[in-house]
Amino acid sequence: MNVAQTVDAAQVGFSxxxxxxxxxxxxxxxxxxQLAGWQIVVTRRGEIAHSSCYGLRDREADLPVTPDTLWRIYSMTKPITSVAAMMLWEEGHFQLTDEISRWLPEFAxxxxLTGGSNLAPVTVPATEPxxxxxxxxxxxxxxxxFNQASVVDALYRQAGYELFGPLGTDLAAACTAWASFPLLFEPGAGFGYSVATDVLGRLVEVVSGQRLDEFFAGRILGPLGMTDTHWRVDGDDVGRLAALYAPDPMTGQALxxxxxxxxxxxxxxLHSGGGGLISTAADYHRFTQMLLRGGELDGVRLLGPRTLRFMTRNHLPGGRYLPELAVGGFTETTLEGVGFGLGFAVIEDPVPSRVPSSTGEFYWGGLASTAFxxxxxxxxxxxxxTQLMPSSTYPLRPQLRQLVYQALID
Structure with missing residues (x-):
């Protein structure tokens, strides 16, 4: 599959x-x-109005970005895991208000945390499951x-859970470890970007009776034709994988x-539902088209349209925005005027961010500066x-919004 332009941009309202x-x-x-290379795809009304590549997927090997380049999408895995969970919800396996300990008893x-240090944390029993x-x-x-903003973060790191966990730890063992640490706040009392989606992936495993990678392959990736989305890259595909970079702290150059x-x-x-997948622009394009079309693409329906609309409402307590609730040092979204739904950030009011967008727009991104x-x-x-970590290095995402919406003239 490729992501070549399919329509004259002017026909769908772009200049x-x-x-x-x-x-x-x-x-x-x-x-x-500052970046080695990048790939951009913009669509409207189901047609690709703009598709471009620039630079190198591997600067040291002098290999260019091509339409089929493979990218580590990290936290752009999260919406796929959320879709997986909601597919099981649609089948009646659980209610959203159910206690997770019903399936994962370690979370009872x-x-x-109320104080202390990582060596002597002070805790009280949670009043809300x-x-x-x-x-x-x-x-x-x-x-x-990796948040490095609280005592609880430090406890995670001490146990080897900075990003993916100690070598040899599977998702079940990781959940057992995470459940042994205190919570940052009472459930429902704040927003803390976290391993929650990985725990959600474990719920998918327990409820479905399949490993997360098996569920993804059989129920989402395969049916949608996302044939280039995997948990690892091997064989002939190795040469298509973009190299990963980070900014030099002195010069800002990508290293x-x-x-x-x-x-x-x-x-x-550990099959990380929060950050484990590698994909292509063509594959993730199919995923976003499914979302835009209310859960269906090319005759394959993963979710009902009302479920998708429900997922992309603001579900934060009291309908508040992220700045009022965010705890910890890391999110992959600007927060002003933004709520959070069931797996996506949701724009409630575009004005406070000072970046054009639409009310009801939903999105997320990944650690290596990918975004949708x-x-x-x-x-x-x-x-x-692109493949530059962390995603907060440059304001790539608001700049892309700015440039896409200024081009819309109908």
Whole structure:
């Protein structure tokens, strides 16, 4: 599959001259050495209005970005896991208000941090159990070790859970470990970007009786024709994988990060529903088209349209926005005017962010600066791929929004 342009941009309301500004702008990042290369796809009304590649997928090997380049999508795995869980919800396996301990008993009798240090944490019993909707909305009180913003983060790191967990640890064992740590806050009382989606992936395993990778392959990736989306890259595909980079702290130049990048060549011991997949623009394009079309693509329906609309409402307690609830040091979204649904950030009010978008637009991104959004009001999807971590290095995502919407003239 490829992502070649399928329609004259003007036929779907875009100015071709204005769309060209996207490539000119992001080319400067490559020309300045800040990114090795990138790929961008913009669609409207189901047609690809703009598709472009620039720079190198592997700068040291002088290999260009091509339409079939493979990218580590990290947290863009999360929406796929959320779709998987909601597919099981649609089948009646659970209610969103159910306690997660019904399937994962290790999460019964959780405790909440109130003070102390990582050597002597002070905790009290949680008064609210972790429920399934808490996992979908990152309001469970869990965290990530790499956040480095709290005592609980430090406890995760001490146990080897900075990103993917100790070598040889599978998803079941990881959940047992995470359940042994105190929570950052009472479930439902805050927003903490976390391993919640990994725990959700374990729920998918227990409820379905399949490993997460098997469920993905049989129920989502295969039916949607996402044939290039995998948990590792091997064989003839190795040459298509983009190298991973991080900014030099002194110069800002992109430096190769093979220690972490090499993990993509090995079958993961922990199938991370929160950050484990590698994909292509063509494959993720199919996923976003399914979302735009209300859960269906090319005759394959994963979710009902009302389920998708429900998932992309703001489910944060009291309908509040993320700045009022966010705890910890890391999110992959700007927070102003933004709520959170069941697996996606949701734009409630575009004005506070000072970046054009539509009310009801939903999105997320990945650690290596990949990003997507779906705008049902304007019938737009947009995809951005590169391999620079962390995603907070440059304002790539708001700049892409700015440049896409300025090009829409109908």
């Amino acid at each position: 071709p001259d204005r769309l060209a500004r996207i490539d000119r702008h992001f080319a400067r990042y490559v020309d300045n050495g 009798d959780m405790r909440v 972790i429920r399934i909707w808490h996992l979908l909305t990152h309001t469970a009180g869990l965290t990530y070790g 190769r990060h093979d220690r972490m990048g090499a993990l993509a060549h090995h079958e993961p011991h 959004w779906v705008d049902p009001a304007e019938e737009i999807t947009a995809l951005f791929f």
